[in-house]
Amino acid sequence: MAGPLFGRRLLIIAGKGGVGRTTVACALGALAARQGKRVLIAQTRSKNRLRELFGVERDFSEVAQVRENLWAVNMTPEASLREYGMMVMHSAFLYRQVFERDVVRAFLRAVPGLYDYAMLGKTWFHTTEQQGGRPRFDLVILDGPATGHILTLLRLPKIILDTIPEGPMTGPARDSWSLLTDPKRCLTVLTTLAEDLPVTETIQLAQGLRELTLPCGPVVVNRLYPPRLHSGLPKLAFDELLRSDSAQSDETLGPVLRAARLHRQRAQLNEHHVARLHKALPLPQLHLPYLFRDSFDQTAIDELGDRLEGQVAALDLSQRAK
Template sequence: MSTLFDRQFIVIAGKGGVGRTTVAAALASAAARRGKRVLLAQTKSKERLSRLFGGPPVHSEIVRVRERLWAVNMVPEAALREYGVMVLHSHLVYRAVFENQLARSFIRAIPGIEDYSLLGKVWFHSTEMEHGRPKYDLIILDGPATGHAITLLSIPRAIIEAVPEGPLTRDARSAHQLLTDPQRTTMLLVTLAEEMPVNETIELAARARREVGIPIGPLLVNQLYPPRFVSGPSKRALDLLPETIDQSADPLAPLLHRSRIAQRRRALNERYLERLQRELPLPEVHLPYLFAPDFGAAATEELSQLLEAQLASLPEAAA
């Protein structure tokens, strides 16, 4: 039975700040637990993975984070150099061709070259073999935010359409085939159940389908507030109380105030969950807001377990 964990390539996308990196780390950890060899590839991110995994810092060289789990924070210059060396089969030739002043400014001026070098690096790692089998079973791309992600993923198609047939188009075609193959690739959208992220997510899903043709998997709704005071006896009790009470008259007034906030936050979440189901009907995974003072390895692990359990219970077609 094929599940999300059997894919070769998962792209994590979504609005800036919704938790893409956190969720990508949780997913990578779950896949490694299930026995997959995983590479988590970030794009020019702030260094956060060392805290999320409780492991070594992650920079532009691939580093082993724990058993079966590697990570890299890709930067365009390094990725471009790797790609250049690969194509030219030599560091010396690369330096002669690419690293003189004129060539450098020329190359930087090619539109999309930075994004292409990042995507090309990811694609290259998906083809790498070791001991007669793929070096990584799964590559997770913690991609850039919304629109930039679409630009990045559209580059192979743009190259196929614009560049004359040759080595560049050959690689671009393979990359595009990988991106659009539902057996191998899935894009996961991370969102919050709040107005702006929901708007952006609906738009992002439409563009990903239209402009990239990438298969879209379950929607990951992150940072949901706990369902307090929204049903049952606690709601009935709160409904009996006045909207606010004067704090000088009653020392319990702050409790009422905070209960109302908790109730409204969850009610807001539920309103946007309904909107998502109406306008972006995808299977959903719900991840709670974890009130961890310092979001570190323990919180990542907790999120990872919740994510894995919910992904496992989705119908096969949805996964």
């Protein structure tokens, strides 16, 4: 699965809720766009964080440009199903005749996974879309649903291929399954924090992806505390000071030392979980720092993009999880 990360057609950002999937999707997207790729960030049922993150007044229910080389869309289930239905039926008229009758709509809402399948279909469609004789987007980044849901979503084309007789549904299912399982064209980018539960979930998610034969790319470890406290003192002397009872009880020095110790413990905990993750999943890691800011906007995205630049260039994607 060697070759550049941004040479893929689809990157799927997966991970536990709140670990920074949207942030990472945007930082990777902004970086690839800066390197000249035409990038689409496709979100599923997101709460329009793109507006704050990129400072643009759009609702993104349709593909909208965010900045040079960068587009975004917030896929809603109903709109995706409409697009997908039209794609399969090759006619808006037929689609309305079939899908927009109340009885059919009520039926569709009850079919498990159908809306998700439509969003996956729309994502796949954007990887194939042509404009002016070339692909409209070089790279699509799917800001996927949280862990509990992503395997269900990614498994759908396979379920359709295994259960539904050959027909209009199966063509796109076969094409999207062949994209999802081809490491030269598609990788899942697991995103996590270096903490107990997110790392455990990430290891399980990687296992689930492997069972489905879906290829994993690098793991992004987000919100890392700065590794070392630069005290200016040699490490041993500093350790000594942290342990010293008289220094701890000193009125001025005591609180500073306690804060320093807390900081060090926090960073050590991060290091422990980074190592644990690496041991369980021998995939390359991309590390992002905790940014301490009161507003998280496009300057934060670009700062994270800057942090990723050298790491992405140095990535060795020939490593694979066991």
